[in-house]
Amino acid sequence: MFDKSPTLFPIKDRYAFLSHCGIAPLYSGGLGKMTEVAQAQCLTGALVFGRYDPILDGLRDAAAQLLKTTPDNLAFVKNTTEGIGLIAAGYPFEPGDQVISYVHEYPANHYPWKLQERRGVELVLLPDCDSEGRRHTPCDESLTRSVRPTFRPVAWSMGDLEQRVTPRTRIVALSHVQFASGFAADLKSLADFCSAREIDLVVDAAQSLGVLPIEPDEWNIAAVVSSGWKWLMGPIGCGLLYTSKNFRAKLQPVLVGAETMRQGTDYLDHTWNPFDSAKRFEYSTSPIALAAALEACIREAPLRYGVEAIRGEIFRLQDVFLNAVDRTRFRPVFAPEEGRSPILSLIVSGDANALRRLLLKESVITTERGGYLRIAPHFYNTDEEMLRAAGLFA
Numbered sequence: 001m002f003d004k005s006p007t008l009f010p011i012k013d014r015y016a017f018l019s020h021c022g023i024a025p026l027y028s029g030g031l032g033k034m035t036e037v038a039q040a041q042c043l044t045g046a047l048v049f050g051r052y053d054p055i056l057d058g059l060r061d062a063a064a065q066l067l068k069t070t071p072d073n074l075a076f077v078k079n080t081t082e083g084i085g086l087i088a089a090g091y092p093f094e095p096g097d098q099v100i101s102y103v104h105e106y107p108a109n110h111y112p113w114k115l116q117e118r119r120g121v122e123l124v125l126l127p128d129c130d131s132e133g134r135r136h137t138p139c140d141e142s143l144t145r146s147v148r149p150t151f152r153p154v155a156w157s158m159g160d161l162e163q164r165v166t167p168r169t170r171i172v173a174l175s176h177v178q179f180a181s182g183f184a185a186d187l188k189s190l191a192d193f194c195s196a197r198e199i200d201l202v203v204d205a206a207q208s209l210g211v212l213p214i215e216p217d218e219w220n221i222a223a224v225v226s227s228g229w230k231w232l233m234g235p236i237g238c239g240l241l242y243t244s245k246n247f248r249a250k251l252q253p254v255l256v257g258a259e260t261m262r263q264g265t266d267y268l269d270h271t272w273n274p275f276d277s278a279k280r281f282e283y284s285t286s287p288i289a290l291a292a293a294l295e296a297c298i299r300e301a302p303l304r305y306g307v308e309a310i311r312g313e314i315f316r317l318q319d320v321f322l323n324a325v326d327r328t329r330f331r332p333v334f335a336p337e338e339g340r341s342p343i344l345s346l347i348v349s350g351d352a353n354a355l356r357r358l359l360l361k362e363s364v365i366t367t368e369r370g371g372y373l374r375i376a377p378h379f380y381n382t383d384e385e386m387l388r389a390a391g392l393f394a
């Protein structure tokens with residue numbers, strides 16, 4: 001069912017690439033689009049601008065299908081940090097308001113909130129706990145030697161969240177999937193929890209968009225932000241920002257320019273007339289070659305095969321790996337039955353980074369974060385690649 005051919009994914013000729021939680025290989029269909037638009041600029045200069053609106057409209061349309069929403073709720077952004085920054089700086093906080101996040105979030109979902117402390121906002125961080133709700137999992141000495149940090153990132157818990165919510169909690173800002181441990185939130189339950197308390201839920205979906213279902217309209221999520229070069233296999237420097245209509249209406253403009261305003265290219269008309277749609281966040285000239293590429297990546301993978309089917313194939317490939325690897329020496333942080341994610345983080349015996357380097361010498365690409373070795377296959381990986389990687393773990 002899945003087209004796994006090296007023609008579409010030429011990286012397969014050299015590597016077993018198992019690191020889609022990092023910088024993924026650019027999908028060849030995306031590269032084609034990117035080159036075509038760049039060539040149009042090279043050959044026609046300003047005439048390429050005729051493609052500006054259609055390209056961004058096309059991307060918003062594809063992303064809307066992916067998130068089961070409408071294109072007016074979507075904007076092109078450069079990266080996750082930009083999207084979360086626009087939200088954090090634009091949110092109408094009052095001194096004493098609170099944002100709840102998690103102590104081990106990726107920086108994209110930490111610093112933009114931290115910055116709001118200068119507006120009197122309190123950033124409350126959920127502590128770490130393991131899957132049974134125990135605090136701080138100490139390093140398992142039988143499985144590790146030199147590991148940093150002493151307490152590895154694992155997960156946050158709904159119990160801790162419930163305890164910390166106050167009448168001043170305005171926003172809960174969490175990743176759908178934690179970048180180091182691979183912990184996947186039950187996003188629908190989290191969204192129900194937040195909407196029952198009139199708290200705005202902002203989701204960093206950099207580690208899930210395209211491979212786990214997200215339905216922000218249906219689940220009542222205020223905002224979803226993601227980069228495009230991981231699980232969507234788009235070019236570096238492109239991302240997506242979803243905002244619900246109600247949430248958007250609360251936000252003050254942060255960056256404003258010609259693309260914020262309805263009069264468009266009538267640059268001498270300085271009327272303050274911003275779009276109601278999420279296009280207002282695009283504020284000025286966007287890199288349309290990247291946007292065109294990202295649209296192709298969305299249409300030719302998650303929209304072609306379906307997010308659920310892709311998730312199923314990724315989990316199946318993880319199982320092929322897990323069934324072949326020595327489980328006494330390599331233990332997944334989350335057992336498959338505990339609710340898994342596309343990132344399979346492993347507690348390894350010895351130094352995870354040294355193991356990563358060893359695998360790279362054998363042309364298997366993985367990443368190390370927080371002391372774990374992360375195995376993150378995509379639908380186009382094969383059983384043979386998973387078995388080859390597992391064989392190197394001997």
Ligand SMILES: Cc1ncc(COP(=O)(O)O)c(C=O)c1O
Pocket residue numbers: 021022078079080081082106108109175177178179204206207226227239
């Ligand atoms: C959870 C998460 N959010 C965001 C990012 C990337 O942030 P940005 O798009 O700002 O580069 C990563 C990258 O690893 C991530 O794991």
